Amino acid sequence: MRYLSVILGLLAALLLAACGNKHDKFVGYWQLEEDKDQVWIVRKVDNNTYTFNHIYKDKKGMQGSVLTKMENGDFEYPENKARAVMSEDGKTFRVGSQIWYRITEQQAEEELKRIEAILAQVKKNRETCQSLLNEYKQQRQKFTTIIDTGNTLDYFKRKEEQDKKKDALYKQYRQKAAKITDCADTFFINHDIGIRP
Numbered sequence: 001m002r003y004l005s006v007i008l009g010l011l012a013a014l015l016l017a018a019c020g021n022k023h024d025k026f027v028g029y030w031q032l033e034e035d036k037d038q039v040w041i042v043r044k045v046d047n048n049t050y051t052f053n054h055i056y057k058d059k060k061g062m063q064g065s066v067l068t069k070m071e072n073g074d075f076e077y078p079e080n081k082a083r084a085v086m087s088e089d090g091k092t093f094r095v096g097s098q099i100w101y102r103i104t105e106q107q108a109e110e111e112l113k114r115i116e117a118i119l120a121q122v123k124k125n126r127e128t129c130q131s132l133l134n135e136y137k138q139q140r141q142k143f144t145t146i147i148d149t150g151n152t153l154d155y156f157k158r159k160e161e162q163d164k165k166k167d168a169l170y171k172q173y174r175q176k177a178a179k180i181t182d183c184a185d186t187f188f189i190n191h192d193i194g195i196r197p
Helices: 002-019 022-026 055-059 105-141 152-178 183-192
Strands: 028-032 039-046 049-054 065-069 083-086 092-095 098-103
Touching: 022 039, 022 083, 028 105, 039 055, 039 105, 049 055, 055 105, 098 105, 105 152, 105 183, 152 183
Parallel strands: none
Antiparallel strands: 028 039, 028 098, 039 049, 049 065, 083 092, 092 098
């Protein structure tokens, strides 16, 4: 009698496993092999709907891409018809030449914290850079337009002196901008399109 209950229990477990959706093997957290910032989650919304979303966007409540289920248990991305193919061991899946590795929820949370810290620093850098650019523009406005009073030699002398001061001011602020990640290029572009020395 005891053996019968064990056998029935095993049969029930096998039946449940056989009835499980073969697409469920994709549910979980995945990290792209060549770009560690690409940590995505596959969620099962209902029996017919699975989504694929970056963990940062997922946390912010943004909708992920809805995956198209294939008969063989793989997925297809509707945007480009690329097929996601799971490995035999379920630890990786491939989309074209990209390889995604399964990671734990804890690893995904650690990556999310790291990504959020990077994004916070980027935001801070942008604000600091914009503040520096605004300060530079205010300093540039202090230079008045030199008016030609009829003495051409005097005009060119005063203009040359002012241009040197403008160049020195630009170099000073450019050095400050170089200390802020991604600011030097932004500063140069903004300087170049309207506030030349």
